[in-house]
Amino acid sequence: MTAAKICGLSTPETVAAAVRAGARFVGFVFYPPSPRNISADDALALAAEVPPGVGKVGLFVDPNDNDLDAVLAKVPLDFIQVHGVADPERLRAIRARAGLPLIVAQAVACAEDVDTGLALAGTADMLLFDAKPAAGGGLPGGNGVAFDWRLLSTRRISVPWMLAGGLTPDNVAQAVMLTGAKMVDVSSGVESAPGIKNADAIHAFVAAAG
Numbered sequence: 001m002t003a004a005k006i007c008g009l010s011t012p013e014t015v016a017a018a019v020r021a022g023a024r025f026v027g028f029v030f031y032p033p034s035p036r037n038i039s040a041d042d043a044l045a046l047a048a049e050v051p052p053g054v055g056k057v058g059l060f061v062d063p064n065d066n067d068l069d070a071v072l073a074k075v076p077l078d079f080i081q082v083h084g085v086a087d088p089e090r091l092r093a094i095r096a097r098a099g100l101p102l103i104v105a106q107a108v109a110c111a112e113d114v115d116t117g118l119a120l121a122g123t124a125d126m127l128l129f130d131a132k133p134a135a136g137g138g139l140p141g142g143n144g145v146a147f148d149w150r151l152l153s154t155r156r157i158s159v160p161w162m163l164a165g166g167l168t169p170d171n172v173a174q175a176v177m178l179t180g181a182k183m184v185d186v187s188s189g190v191e192s193a194p195g196i197k198n199a200d201a202i203h204a205f206v207a208a209a210g
Contacts (some may be wrong), residue, residue, distance in 0.1 A: 001210060002176050002181065002182060002184055002209045002210060003024035003182065003183045003184075004021075004022070004023045004024060004025070004183075004184055004185075004186070004205060004206045004209045005023065005024065005025035005026070005027055005055075005057065005162060005184070005186070006018040006021075006023045006025070006026055006027065006186060006187075006190065006202055006205075006206075007026075007027030007029070007036075007057070007059060007164075007185055007186065007187040008028075008029050008034070008036030008059075008187040008188075008195065008197070009026050009027065009028060009036075009046065009197060010028075010036060010038050010042070010046075010195065010197070011046075011197070012038065012045070012046065012049050013199065014129045014197040014199060014202065015049045015050060016049060017050060017197070017199035017202045017203065018202050018206075019049075019050065019054055019126070019161045020203070021203040021205075021206040021207070022053055022182070022206050023054065023206055024054060024055060024076075025054065025055040025056075025057050025064075025079070025185075026046075026050055026054060026055070026056060026057065027057040027058075027059055027081065028043045028046065028047075028056070028057070028058055028059065028075070028076070028077075029059045030043070030058055030059060030060050030063075030067070030071050031059065031060065031061045033103065034195075035194040035195030036187065036194075037191055037205070038067065039069045039105070040052060040070055040073075040074040040075055041074065042076070042167050043058070043071070043075045044063075044074050044075050044076075046132040047076055047077075047181075049073055055078045055079055056075075056076065056077050056078045056079070057077065057078065057079040057080075057081050057103065057191065058071055058072075058077040058079070058080055059081045059082065059083070059176070060080065060081070060082055060083070061082075061083045061084045062082075062083070062084035063082070063094070065097060067113035068080075068094065068097060069097075072097075072098055077098075077100060078100065078101070079100055079101050079102070079103055079125075080094065080095070080098045080100050080101070080103065080106055080124075081102075081103040081104075081105060082094060082102065082103070082105065082130065083105040083107075083130075084105075086116070086120070088120060088122075088123045090099075091104060091120065091123045091124070092123055095123075095125075100121070101125035101126065102124050102125050102126070103124065103125065103126045103127070103128050103162070104117070104120050104123065104124035104126070104127055105127075105128040105129075105131035105164075105168075106108060106120065106127060106129055107129060107130055107131065107132070107133065108129050108130065108132055108147045108151060108165070109131070109132040109147060110151070111151055113132065113151075114129065114151050114152065114155060117129060118155070118157065118158075120199075121157065121158045123161055124158045125159065125160070126159060126162065127157065127160075127161040127162070128161065128162040128163075128164055128166045128185060129147075129152060129161065129162070129163055129164065129165070130147075130164040131145040131146055131147040131164075131165030131166055132147065133134070133145070135187055142197055144168050144188040145165060145166050146165050146166025146171070146175075146191065147165055148168070149163070149175050149178045149179045150178060152179045152180075152181075153178055154177075155181055160182070160183065160187045161181070161183065162181070162183040162184060162203075163175055163176075163179055163181040163183070163184050163185065164184070164185035164186070164187075166189065167184055167185070167186045167189045167205070168189035168190075168202065169189070169190070169201060169205045169208045170187070170200055170207070170208075171191075172186070172205060172208050172209045173208050173209070173210075175187060175206050176209060184209050186205050189201070189205065189206050190202045190204075
């Protein structure tokens, strides 16, 4: 069974939908430019709705220590997911400061980007391969853009990893077939508008990833 992560949740109703659907992970975004950004107080309330066995992931973009501490002091996260950091030393420092398993996101547009991500495998507990935003714009994730999944089809990856980027209920099964992904991550692909999750789409995605 392919494990699904529903990222960018912001309401009790959609957290409940993800849990009912069988998602293995739920993601909370702590990045103000994102339409999915929530406060630590809101995340604390949402985390209380997540049962044991479902991993609570906090998504950060190149965070400073103060931003990390403000969230970690309130929210009982199970994983830290970091975008926009490629320095292994900084990644190790984030992992040590959080005291939690670290998911390192790697933006992919070509084979060399995959190589860059693989070089960080010794620093990460898990890798997440996402589509690279268009030049000059776009958020680090949640843009609804896919990359060429065949770039991962022949790679040996020494740590657990997730596939993200442009996944939807309609294409996730094909993506899993092409890449062999054991875990998939979705945000915009289960939304009716930016930041607004759709419960039916969440259920359809988890079922299709199956």
